[in-house]
Amino acid sequence: MDVKTLAQQVNTLASQCVRCGLCLTVCPTYQLNRLEAESPRGRIQLLAAVARDELMPDAILNQHLSQCLSCRQCEMVCPTHVPYENLLLKGRALLQQKNPRQTGLSFILKIMTYSATWRRRLFNGYRLFVKLGLLSLSTRLGLLRLFKCQRLLAYLPKPLSPTFINASPYKIAHPRGCVLLLTGCSSDVLEPQTLTDAVFLLNAWGYEVIIPKEQQCCGALHAHAGFDTHAATLAKKNTAVFLAIAQQQKLAAIIQLTTGCASTWQTYVNLPAPIIDIQRFLLDQWPTDLRLNALALSVAIHTPCSQRNSMHEKSLSQSLLSKIPELQLTHFGDTTCCGAAGDYFLKHPQLSDQLGQHVTKALKPLAVSWVVSANIGCRLQLAKQLADQKMHHRQLSHPISVLARAL
Ligand code: SF4
Ligand code: SF4
Structure with missing residues (x-):
């Protein structure tokens, strides 16, 4: 889309904001920084000013917009239903066109999202790197810090399982x-x-x-x-x-x-x-004749912002897992973002850690053996934050893995 069209769309969407400030009470970045420019209302006004050419994009403006988690918590309370996420995406595209030098995806994320073949090559190389002892050597020599990849590596599961071999189609007799x-x-x-x-x-x-x-x-x-x-x-x-x-x-x-x-x-x-x-x-599609085994376990459900605020399916994991006999369910961290947010955990490590620690602290008093979350980014964030807080003993997975165990 060209700059003029993007600017018009940003202006139109931003004009729906009546500046009431209700969204400030639920915005994680505003709650942490207490700055208007770190609030939904502030970011909307910044984008509107850029769209009207009243403000030129600079490092500070980019920082305020890039620090938004896209958690959409603000949309849930907005009385005039400002489509904040849509506005932000258009606004970031506008900034990218006006100021193409702003940072994009990191090199490793580019490979991750480029092709399955390159992703597998990258991870096979990483496995070999670990096996040959080069990871610990590089850590000792400070090379990971030098190449700024120590944070990314801290998020990788340990040990890294073998890559999934796609042998599809997975056929069965008499399929529905x-x-x-x-x-x-x-x-x-x-x-x-x-x-x-x-x-x-x-x-x-x-x-x-x-x-x-x-x-x-x-x-x-x-x-x-x-x-x-x-x-x-x-x-x-x-x-x-x-x-x-x-x-x-x-x-x-x-x-x-x-x-x-x-x-x-x-x-x-x-x-x-x-x-x-x-x-x-x-x-x-629950089969009428399906029987699940009882699982006498205690599971803590984390509901990702994307499940709550984009899919509007807050109770989905609870509804699914409550089908398992004897399973005890509890919830944690359902009111704020865990700080994973796509590649946010790499771009804004300090804020990401603050949010992640806040969410995982809620797990501490819970006597649970299994933690589930339906978003892989949130699971990686929870695993890293639990490890940082020496809370390793909990199993962490997608909710469907608990269901698979019961079957
Ligand atoms: S709640 Fe909605 S209308 Fe009110 S300031 Fe926030 S975005 Fe604007
Ligand atoms: S999407 Fe989340 S972080 Fe971004 S402005 Fe809205 S509430 Fe704040």
Whole structure:
């Protein structure tokens, strides 16, 4: 989109704000910094001023806008329903066009979101690096700090499991239908067990599963960094892949595993089947004759901002897991963002840690053995923050892994 159109759209959306300030009470960055420019209302006014050419983008303005978590907590309380997320995405795209030098994705994230083949190569290389003892050597020599990758490495699961081998189609006898499974840009290398559990459950529910080998990142990270053209290209490529498969095979649904990608998938058009979160799909398609084993465990549910505020499915994980006999459920950290927020944890480590510690502190008094969250970014953040607070003993997974255990 050209600068003039973007500026017009930003201005129109921003004019819906009546500056009442209700959103300030729920905004995590305003609560931490107590600065108007770190609030939804302040950011809206900054973007409107840029759109009207009253303000030139500079490092300070970029910082205030980049520090927004896109948690959409502000949208939930806004009396005039300002579409803040949409406004922010357009505003960041406008800034990117006016000031293309602002930082985008880090090099490693570019590879992560570029292609599955390069992602696997990167992680195979990393495994070898660890195996040969080069990681501890580099840490001792301070090379990780030098190349600014110590924070990213701190978020990688330890030990790193072997990469998920995509052997789809996963066929079954007498299927109810066929679904496509979206793996996102990191599940296959960071959480192969989540994918294995997803295939296992979907098969058990009577659905054959195809995991498209040519699928790409949904484009959320690019859109949030202001690269709207790149995000649109990824959407086009993914849609073409889905349509090509649908020509051979009737699809009941396209299943997403990561709530953080939900709002981006929602922007896709002309799809051959609806995109549905796996928890919602399993609940809606619950087999009448399914019997689950009892699990006498205590599980703490973390509900990602994306599940609460983008999908509007706050109780989804609770509804799914309450089907398991004897499972005890509790909730934590449901009122604020955990600070993962796409690549926010890399760009704003200090704020991310403050938010992450706040959320994980709520876990301390809870006697739970298993923690679940439906967004991979939140799970990586919780794991890192729990490890920092020496709270290692809790198992951490997607909610569907508990369900898979009960089956
Ligand atoms: S709650 Fe809505 S209308 Fe009020 S200041 Fe915030 S964004 Fe503007
Ligand atoms: S999206 Fe979240 S961090 Fe950003 S302004 Fe709204 S409440 Fe604040």
